[in-house]
Amino acid sequence: MMPQKTGSKSTGQPRLALIVTDVYAFNVLGRGQLEFFRNQGVMLDLYCGGSKEGLAELKRRNLGRVFAIALRREPRPFWDLLALVQLVFFLTVNRYDSVVCSTPKAMLLGSIAGAMGRQKYRVALIRGRAYENYVGFKRWIFVTLDRLALASAHRTIFISHSQHEAFMKDGLSKKILPEDAVPGHGSSNGVDTSRFKPREPSEKAALRQQAGLSEDSFVIVVVGRIAPDKGTRLALKLMRALRDLPNVVCVFVGNFEDDALRAELEDADDARVRHQPACSNVEDWFALADLNLMPSSREGFGNVAIEAAASGVLTVAFDVVGLRDSVSDGISGHLFTYGDIKAVERQVRSMILRRQDLHAEGETARRWAVEHFDQQTVWSNYLSLFLPRHFG
Numbered sequence: 001m002m003p004q005k006t007g008s009k010s011t012g013q014p015r016l017a018l019i020v021t022d023v024y025a026f027n028v029l030g031r032g033q034l035e036f037f038r039n040q041g042v043m044l045d046l047y048c049g050g051s052k053e054g055l056a057e058l059k060r061r062n063l064g065r066v067f068a069i070a071l072r073r074e075p076r077p078f079w080d081l082l083a084l085v086q087l088v089f090f091l092t093v094n095r096y097d098s099v100v101c102s103t104p105k106a107m108l109l110g111s112i113a114g115a116m117g118r119q120k121y122r123v124a125l126i127r128g129r130a131y132e133n134y135v136g137f138k139r140w141i142f143v144t145l146d147r148l149a150l151a152s153a154h155r156t157i158f159i160s161h162s163q164h165e166a167f168m169k170d171g172l173s174k175k176i177l178p179e180d181a182v183p184g185h186g187s188s189n190g191v192d193t194s195r196f197k198p199r200e201p202s203e204k205a206a207l208r209q210q211a212g213l214s215e216d217s218f219v220i221v222v223v224g225r226i227a228p229d230k231g232t233r234l235a236l237k238l239m240r241a242l243r244d245l246p247n248v249v250c251v252f253v254g255n256f257e258d259d260a261l262r263a264e265l266e267d268a269d270d271a272r273v274r275h276q277p278a279c280s281n282v283e284d285w286f287a288l289a290d291l292n293l294m295p296s297s298r299e300g301f302g303n304v305a306i307e308a309a310a311s312g313v314l315t316v317a318f319d320v321v322g323l324r325d326s327v328s329d330g331i332s333g334h335l336f337t338y339g340d341i342k343a344v345e346r347q348v349r350s351m352i353l354r355r356q357d358l359h360a361e362g363e364t365a366r367r368w369a370v371e372h373f374d375q376q377t378v379w380s381n382y383l384s385l386f387l388p389r390h391f392g
Contacts, residue, residue: 013041013042013043014041014042014043014097014098014387014389014390014391015042015043015045015095015096015097015098016037016042016043016044016045016096016097016098016099016100016386016387017044017045017046017047017091017094017096017098017099017100017119018030018034018044018045018046018047018100018102019047019048019069019087019099019100019101019102019106019107019110020047020048020071020101020102020103020106021048021049021071021072021073021103021104021105021106022048022049022050022054022071022073022103023048023049023050023051023054023055023057023058024050024054025048025102025103025127026046026048026058027054027057027058029127029188029189029303030188030189031189032189032192032375032379033189033375033378033379033382034046034061034063035061035063036376036379036383037063037379037383038063038064040383040391042383042387043064044063044064044065045064045065045067045094045096046058046063046064046065046066046067047067047069047087047090047106047110048066048067048068048069048071048106049068049069049070049071049072049083050071055068067086067090069083069086069087070082070083070086071083071105071106071109072105073105080105080109083105083109084109084112084113087109087110087113087114088113088116088117090113090117091110091113091114091116091117091119092116092117092118095119095120096119096120096121097120097121097387097389097390098121098122098123098386098387099114099119099121099122099123100123100125100386101114101122101123101124101125101149101153102124102125102126102127103127104129104130107124107125107126107146107149108145108146108148108149111124111148111149111150111152111153112148112149112152114152114153115152121154121155122152122153122154122155123153123154123155123156123157123385123386124149124150124152124153124155124156124157125157125159125188126156126157126158126159126163126167126300127159127188127300127301128159128163128298128299128300128301128322129142129146129163129166129298129300130142130229131143132166132297132298132320132321133229133297133298143170143171143172146167146172147172150172155178155385156178156181157181157182157183157382157385158181158182158186159182159186159187159188159300159301160182160186160187160299160300160301160302160321160322160325160326161182161186161325162321162322162324162325163182163300163301163321163322163325164181164182166321183378183381183382183385184372184377184378184381185325185372185373186301186325186326187301187303187306187325187326187373187378188300188301188303189303189375189378189379190306190373190374190375190376190377190378190379191303191306191307191309191310191369191373191374191375192310192375193310193366193369193370193374193375195283196283196286196307196308196310196311197283197310197311197312197366198287198311198312198362198363198366199287203287204287204288207284207287207288208288211251211276211285211288213249213288214247216247217247217248217249218245218247218248218249218290218291218352218355219249219250219251219288219289219290219291220248220249220250220251220289220290220291220292220293220348221250221251221253221285221286221289221291221292221293221308221313222235222250222251222252222253222254222292222293222294222295223253223254223282223285223286223292223304223307223308224253224254224294224296224304225254225255225257226252226254226255226256226257226258226261226262226265226275227257227258227261228258228261229296229297229298230254230295230296231294231295231296231297231318232252232258232261232264232265232295233261233264234295234339234341235250235252235293235295236264236265236268236273237341238250238293238295238341238344238345238348239268239270239272239273240270241341241342241345242345242348242349243270245349245352246272248272248348248352249272249273249274250272250273250274250293251274251275251276251285251289252265252273252274252275252276253276253278253279253282253285254276254277254278255277255278282307283307283311286307286308286311286313287311289308289311289313290313290351290355290358291313291314291315291316291348291351291358292304292305292308292313292314292315292316292333293315293316293317293344294315294316294317294318294323294327295317295318295344296317296318296320296322296323297318297320297338298320298321298322299320299321299322299323299326300322301322301325301326302317302322302323302325302326302327303326304326305317305323305326305327305332305333306326306332306369306372306373308332308333308365309332309333309365309366309368309369310366310369310370310373311362311366312359312362312363312365312366313362313365314332314333314334314351314358314361314362314365315327315332315333315334316333316334316336316344316347316348316351317333317334317335317336318335318336318337318338318339318340319335319336319337319338320338323335328365328368331364331365331368332364332365332368332369333365334347
């Protein structure tokens with residue numbers, strides 16, 4: 001691909017480079033947002049790793065140029081060096097009004113490459129960090145790498161206030177982390193309130209019938225990656241504690257990222273525990289659910305919680321980074337000390353007993369989600385931060 005100058009010197013359109021580790025971030029986490037940027041007249045260049053299928057899907061969206069980079073989520077010295085060389089080359093020959101690097105690996109390598117390529121405005125967008133619960137020297141190493149990435153950027157943006165606070169506690173200077181580091185109330189993409197919304201009782205009953213769930217079942221959904229940090233084992237522990245309630249059903253909606261967890265879930269020997277692979281109609285699972293459970297140990301923000309709220313479904317979660325932003329305790333759900341399954345169990349039992357009240361509480365949760373996380377507002381906030389000269 002031929003080098004291109006910044007928008008101000010060529011077509012007049014602002015040029016924005018977005019760099020993520022895996023194409024999943026563009027195809028799922030950035031669904032709708034990138035189309036919004038394009039429709040606002042922004043010329044997009046998208047840099048990422050990922051599967052051929054994912055890259056093909058991204059190209060079909062006709063958002064702009066797509067650059068396949070040798071980025072891997074896991075530490076891979078050879079591939080990491082190759083990805084850095086690729087990014088340095090492309091960010092040297094192409095000029096942008098802004099370069100935004102997001103997701104851990106891409107944020108580190110992209111920020112360094114952008115600085116080496118002397119891009120004039122570089123943004124580090126922090127969605128979360130895998131080392132949230134690490135301690136000691138291992139944690140220090142990861143914090144140091146983040147410090148390097150942020151020092152290579154002109155601006156740092158966080159998708160949640162609690163994530164921002166966590167970085168401050170690790171000693172990163174206020175100079176690197178400005179006070180306005182979180183747009184609005186947080187979130188990376190807001191919530192599509194026309195897609196995630198309460199359904200009529202007849203539609204909810206039909207969805208349950210299609211899923212093989214009875215109308216009198218109390219349905220708990222756990223949406224997202226099935227991995228240790230997502231609290232899958234804690235959810236299974238909760239279901240064991242609720243074994244005396246045969247009408248309680250827990251549906252895990254997502255793909256396995258851990259073979260041991262796959263075996264544990266398949267061997268649970270509990271007909272009340274079910275699995276649904278990741279799907280494009282996750283809104284239907286919220287629509288048929290009575291409760292959204294998020295037993296994660298960490299989140300960048302926890303967008304699933306505001307999707308549930310917009311659907312009129314309360315969330316029960318732990319009071320951890322990211323979730324304390326996406327769950328308003330007592331309004332859109334309930335937060336508990338991490339790992340306190342006894343407290344979660346008591347809350348679930350209480351909700352089962354007063355099931356008739358959940359509809360009204362769900363309406364309150366939806367109003368909160370609509371007021372705080374309207375998608376168009378969230379997208380506009382990010383555009384003004386990514387390209388302040390054009391949209392600020």
